[in-house]
Amino acid sequence: MNFTQDAWQDLVDGRRDYCGAISSCPLLFPGSFNPVHHGHRQMANLAGELLGRRIHLEISLVNVDKPPLDFAAIGQRLVQAQRLGPVVLTRTPRFVDKAKVFPDATFIIGADTAIRLDDPCYYDDDPKSRDRAIEQIADSGGRFLVFGRLVNHQFRDADALDLSPTLRTICQFVPKTQFRVDISSSQLRCED
Template sequence: MYADRLAKLHASPNQGVIVLAGGGASALAQLLGASGASGTLLEASVPYSASALKDFLGQAPLSSVSAETARSMAAVAFQRANDLDPHAAERNFGLSITAALTTNRARRGADRAYIALHCQQVSYLRSIEFTKPEHKGEDEAPPATRDQQEAVLCHEILGLLSQHMEIEWPAAEFSVVYESRTDWVQAPLDWQQVMVKAKNSNQSGSASNCLFPGAFNPVHQGHLLMKTVAEQLTGLTVDFELSIHNVDKPCLDYFSIKDRTQQLRAHGNTVLTNAPTFIEKARIFPHATFVIGIDTLLRIDQSQYYGSDSRRDAALAELTALGIQFLVFGRLNEGAFLGLDQVEISAGLAARCKMVPEAIFRQDISSTTLRANAAQAADTTRPGRL
């Protein structure tokens, strides 16, 4: 059915890593079964269990089957492709599939799938939802089988890959009723350069001497108040710093970058970097003051993020040599306010810190809590399984 199109796919210079969970195995089989697959597929991975997906992403997603999870999987797959062939970043892609297809287990929500593709130039998301009849009558077709849904998913996966490679993909008719929608974000050149760490492009946008690093997912009033207080205490304009890579979280795709920079735009300048650690940030912004929370400060002092105590000590010494300062905000921890007086950190790091008193700032809110609440609200409004 797909032989001639698969030949064109494999003749394309594009290559990548495919990761799938919950569906899409037939598309992978189609790709592998056609001659020339080694020119397209660098690696394939199936992190099916919750623990495997957590290991692949670097953290447990709020939902295994969601648009955000699929996009994060594709972004990680793209970075893996660049690790495997770092000289072909402009041709590499990461393709992901996460699906909840028909099953013999009780499950909330419609049968659905998300297909994401991320590369240097663009991020795609294809959302698929299978429609189920509200009432089964004598003349109505039975519910779709898993094989029927998998056939649809195979067609849509190969279709999205063909769209990316600018190869015409034929329409097809299926007995399964479903809806498919494709969205994409085309990246400006400066984002692309930061994404692949092109020479002299570790940042996008000019920066002040005071930066507020964060994931900002989402931006909340605590962030904005921290920025205001930091500007009052330092007398400097505070710029937001958003890194594509994060030590503890999945890397960002262009949907995430667009969403978060748009959220931040009304509140100040945002600098986009590819600097997940503070030593990398410090090398880009020497003599800067970084606005951070106490939990971030504790991570800066932990040797696990450096690989050894000696590497941590060397990094902290370099932060001092680069003239880095930290303006530290406390936060609630197990019912008590946590500040510099309540933690133990290296003396050299403590000397680079100034604590914001609790009397000036106290906001017991986090982006993690807001995301969890939003996910729970979305789950309760999703139609139940028939």
């Protein structure tokens, strides 16, 4: 992907929803990819095998829990992320936004992200607002492929996730017998 300052500015200013070529019914792997590590590679490969589709990595300029990315940061992350596959840049911080821009998408996420996606605190502490947002994702054809992750030093997978029925119905879970990699980009940044 050839990402220019003008394209970044168009995203920042809201003149476009995304940059990058993407197929219909995409298999999207959202993340910060800072840095890309072998867990990302294994998730991407296994997701492609399980669903029979090519993955696209998605990096959002804005994130619910993090500061916005500037042009230089995007450039650094693109260099790494493109080693895994095609990259799409967006300005969609929430999954309900991503599902509107990319209908019929399957999103590759970790258990930690599934927990946050299901947490009412991200919906003004209102479980009904959460359920409506998840229903909007489902109505857009959105689904989630959920990989187990260490969360607070405990491995969380389908058996250990207490998710709302609304979310659980649009999730497919990868069993830990197929994938378990206890590493995170945050952990790697702390070690540097």
